[in-house]
Amino acid sequence: MHHYITSASRTVFESEEKCFLVEKLENVTCRQKRRIPKRKKEIGCDNKTGENRDFSAEKFVEELLNEAGQHSCDETSDAFNESTDIPNFYDEKLFRKGQQFFYKYIFSLFFSNILGLLLLCGFSETLNILKMTNKSSTPMTAYKRYMATIFHMMTWYDSDFKPGSRSWLSLRKVRLLHNHSSKQSNSTLKYRINQKQMSITLFGFMGLGLIRSKMLGIHKATEEEWRGFIHLWRVIGYALGIEDRFNICRESVSETKSICNLLVERVFIPVMKKPADDFHMMTKAMLDGLWAMNPVLRHDVFVQFAQMVMDDDKDPNYKNEHLPELTEQGKKTLKLLLGITWALQYSVIRIFLNLTQVLALRIMKVFPFLALYKFGVDHSYVKI
Numbered sequence: 001m002h003h004y005i006t007s008a009s010r011t012v013f014e015s016e017e018k019c020f021l022v023e024k025l026e027n028v029t030c031r032q033k034r035r036i037p038k039r040k041k042e043i044g045c046d047n048k049t050g051e052n053r054d055f056s057a058e059k060f061v062e063e064l065l066n067e068a069g070q071h072s073c074d075e076t077s078d079a080f081n082e083s084t085d086i087p088n089f090y091d092e093k094l095f096r097k098g099q100q101f102f103y104k105y106i107f108s109l110f111f112s113n114i115l116g117l118l119l120l121c122g123f124s125e126t127l128n129i130l131k132m133t134n135k136s137s138t139p140m141t142a143y144k145r146y147m148a149t150i151f152h153m154m155t156w157y158d159s160d161f162k163p164g165s166r167s168w169l170s171l172r173k174v175r176l177l178h179n180h181s182s183k184q185s186n187s188t189l190k191y192r193i194n195q196k197q198m199s200i201t202l203f204g205f206m207g208l209g210l211i212r213s214k215m216l217g218i219h220k221a222t223e224e225e226w227r228g229f230i231h232l233w234r235v236i237g238y239a240l241g242i243e244d245r246f247n248i249c250r251e252s253v254s255e256t257k258s259i260c261n262l263l264v265e266r267v268f269i270p271v272m273k274k275p276a277d278d279f280h281m282m283t284k285a286m287l288d289g290l291w292a293m294n295p296v297l298r299h300d301v302f303v304q305f306a307q308m309v310m311d312d313d314k315d316p317n318y319k320n321e322h323l324p325e326l327t328e329q330g331k332k333t334l335k336l337l338l339g340i341t342w343a344l345q346y347s348v349i350r351i352f353l354n355l356t357q358v359l360a361l362r363i364m365k366v367f368p369f370l371a372l373y374k375f376g377v378d379h380s381y382v383k384i
Contacts, residue, residue: 055250057258061266068196068246074182076192080175080241086162087238089251095161095235097228101221102157107353108217108344109209113153114290114297115216115306116204117146119268121283122275125197129185130282137282140375143289147364147382150293153205154361155384156236170384171239178240195246199237200267202248206233207260212309217344226253264310272307273322292371292380293364300326301333314338 074080102109121127136142152170159167182193209216210226234249248263250256284299291297304326308318316335319325326334343349363369364382371380 052250052252052255055252055255057255057262060259061262064196064199064246064248065267068199068243069194071195071243071246072182072192073195073198073241074179074192077195077241077243079195079243080179083238083241084172087235087244089244090161090235091231092161094228094231097225098230098232099157099228101225101229102232103354104225105209105218105221105350105354107350107357108213108341110357111341112209112212112216113150113205114287115302115309116206116208117149117286118283118302118306119208119272119310120201120204121279121286122268122271123197123200124276125191126201127276127278127282128189129181129193131278132185132188133181137285139285139288139291140379141289142282142285143292143371143375144379144382146286146290147293148384150361150364151382151384156232161235161239171236173384175240195243198240198242199246199248200263202233202237202242203260203263203268205236206230206249207263208309211257211260211264212312214345215309215312215314215341217341217350219345223253227251230256269310272310292368292374293360295370296333296336298330298333300324301330301337304330305334305337 071077072080121130130136134141136145152174155170156167159165159170161167178193186192206229209218210230213219213221230249230253231251234247234251237247237249238244248256248259250259280299280303283303287297287299287302304318304320304323307320307323308314311318316331316338340353344353364371368380
């Protein structure tokens with residue numbers, strides 16, 4: 001049985017008593033540790049919050065949107081080629097806190113990830129690459145692609161970040177896949193995967209949970225827990241070739257939130273008003289495929305809920321001129337989602353739903369019965 005399932009179950013219970021099974025590893029060298037406080041002082045950082053007094057979220061987002069698209073994120077990039085070691089900002093303890101935080105709110109963060117993946121399909125550049133690879137245009141191919149993405153992500157949340165670890169090998173494989181897709185895109189579509197695309201993709205995995213936490217059922221997270229979560233994704237972003245100057249995950253929680261809020265306002269909301277061609281076809285394939293993991297997934301409901309989350313609007317009668325009105329069954333499902341995210345403020349509900357998510361992941365590994373029913377034996381077991 002894969003280690004992340006047992007680890008997840010253990011962490012769900014132990015996080016309630018603040019009795020985490022944390023081991024001290026020494027992956028960060030003494031010289032790296034000595035260099036970090038000195039570097040913070042040089043750039044005017046607050047040692048407690050990591051906040052840079054000279055930082056401007058407006059300027060960061062402007063550079064991300066206007067400059068990052070001119071820099072590739074594949075083998076033609078120095079940052080991509082040089083990100084095969086542990087970054088000097090890596091903090092083992094903080095990284096572990098990020099992993100523990102994920103398991104403490106695994107149900108809500110999975111919910112956030114599904115919505116994030118859906119929003120990413122609104123971008124033409126991203127969607128064209130997905131269509132080009134021909135691995136996510138039908139429910140069956142989308143099931144295999146996105147379950148593989150989920151299994152890779154779970155490895156990052158469960159494994160140590162050090163050379164030779166499962167996480168390290170997983171990230172190396174994902175880098176190779178991205179690099180291959182970038183070369184194929186350059187040949188077919190005449191553009192490579194770039195820093196802007198990768199940074200916005202990073203938002204899909206952590207952004208909504210951070211800035212719309214209560215609406216997604218994360219009600220009592222501490223500042224330090226968010227620091228750990230953001231640090232984890234800063235490290236993952238680095239490992240996938242994102243230059244630190246374009247990495248939306250900052251050392252400071254407030255800076256990262258400011259960036260993510262601006263991205264929703266200036267990028268995601270405008271894109272979703274007029275998403276890429278085939279957006280609905282591709283996202284329906286994604287959700288119909290992932291139905292095998294969670295039968296609650298409905299395309300019309302989740303597209304509307306994603307818009308509600310961006311607008312930070314919990315009204316069950318929410319209407320958007322760019323979306324069709326939900327059916328009666330869709331409205332019931334939406335009210336169910338709103339009720340669940342509200343109820344997650346209670347620990348007993350959160351623990352129960354966390355365990356259902358852990359169980360669902362275990363089922364997808366050992367006996368994905370809904371996938372077997374829908375796609376057959378040959379396409380149901382996903383390996384990474």
